[in-house]
Amino acid sequence: MTRVFITGTAGFIGYHLAELLLAEGLAVHGYDGMTDYYDVGLKRERLARLGRHPGFRQTEAMLEDMGALSAAIAAFKPQVIVHLAAQAGVRYSLDHPRAYVDANVTGTFNVMECAREQGVAHLLVASTSSVYGANTEMPFRETDKADTPLTIYAATKKATEAMTHAYAHLWNIPTTLFRFFTVYGPWGRPDMAPIKFAQAMLEGRPIEIYNHGEMYRDFTYVDDLVRGIRLLIDAPPARPATPADIVPGDSLSPVAPWRVVNIGNSEKVRLLDFIDAIERHLGIRAERRYLPMQTGDVPATWADASLLQRLTGYRPQTPFDEGVARLCAWMLDRHRR
Numbered sequence: 001m002t003r004v005f006i007t008g009t010a011g012f013i014g015y016h017l018a019e020l021l022l023a024e025g026l027a028v029h030g031y032d033g034m035t036d037y038y039d040v041g042l043k044r045e046r047l048a049r050l051g052r053h054p055g056f057r058q059t060e061a062m063l064e065d066m067g068a069l070s071a072a073i074a075a076f077k078p079q080v081i082v083h084l085a086a087q088a089g090v091r092y093s094l095d096h097p098r099a100y101v102d103a104n105v106t107g108t109f110n111v112m113e114c115a116r117e118q119g120v121a122h123l124l125v126a127s128t129s130s131v132y133g134a135n136t137e138m139p140f141r142e143t144d145k146a147d148t149p150l151t152i153y154a155a156t157k158k159a160t161e162a163m164t165h166a167y168a169h170l171w172n173i174p175t176t177l178f179r180f181f182t183v184y185g186p187w188g189r190p191d192m193a194p195i196k197f198a199q200a201m202l203e204g205r206p207i208e209i210y211n212h213g214e215m216y217r218d219f220t221y222v223d224d225l226v227r228g229i230r231l232l233i234d235a236p237p238a239r240p241a242t243p244a245d246i247v248p249g250d251s252l253s254p255v256a257p258w259r260v261v262n263i264g265n266s267e268k269v270r271l272l273d274f275i276d277a278i279e280r281h282l283g284i285r286a287e288r289r290y291l292p293m294q295t296g297d298v299p300a301t302w303a304d305a306s307l308l309q310r311l312t313g314y315r316p317q318t319p320f321d322e323g324v325a326r327l328c329a330w331m332l333d334r335h336r337r
């Protein structure tokens, strides 16, 4: 598995994954539409860093552009596709639902068609812990029902889980879905809470805290997350001979080479503790404004990561205080320039 096609290479997770694979000497072709959901300048900076690796090439086009996508994949002939490009973000989906259907449903369908045409050995696709929606039993397990999405964002990701299952079954495409849990770290997305809060503190603006601070997230450090993806690339699922072959706790489909895997830190962190850590590492006291719960938001996420560990021998483990220290060092460095 030495030729890896990554969608979303200018994005937060795609950038870090591409760095890891290129450092290992794998051939990587990136694909990104450079959408302006957040600062395109940040995406260009990430791409410029990837461009320092001689083996890296990138196609700039939208997922919805089937001609461009299929030409890029046919020319590169990957053994593996890691599909990370998406319209992300929970709160933006309330006002811009169509962007999610276009990128996440139509875009993912195009990637699936290309995976079929190309006959890849493994297709890996990003989903989200948001698909656990209104579930309250924690930690979240892959085998739990996840039928109550609270936003169109979560619903489109749940749709990609279902669509890829059908193609894995029909066309025998080994497929792994990841459910990510609030990822953070250097080069992160500025629309997400960790960077939004740190940026506000650096600029002396107040921060707004939803649900009066009674929010919990399984914050996952980005290096841990891409390590998990890297190891899963080498663990493609095989269609079980009989349903009895499925180990209890495995999300492996009884009829297809398909499974979904949580990648989370397995630690439920109070948002207020996370904010305290940002204050400590920036050396700034934030002015806090407390707000009610926001529509579509979930009060808590917490991953059971034992399936990832069983499949790869690895589980994310960076304590949030250490991850926040690295994030803040990066933020301070950029702020001072």
Ligand SMILES: C[C@H]1O[C@H](OP(=O)(O)OP(=O)(O)OC[C@H]2O[C@@H](n3cnc4c(=O)[nH]c(N)nc43)[C@H](O)[C@@H]2O)[C@@H](O)[C@@H](O)C1=O
Pocket: 088, 089, 090, 127, 128, 129, 130, 180, 181, 182, 183, 191, 192, 193, 194, 196, 207, 208, 209, 210, 215, 216, 217, 271, 291, 297
């Ligand atoms: C896995 C999942 O991960 C991400 O979703 P998220 O967990 O909602 O991440 P976040 O960083 O937006 O929020 C984390 C916490 O922080 C609170 N929060 C945010 N923004 C403000 C804010 O501006 N003010 C306040 N007060 N609270 C905020 C928010 O209410 C929540 O309690 C996705 O981007 C998504 O792409 C994805 O798939």
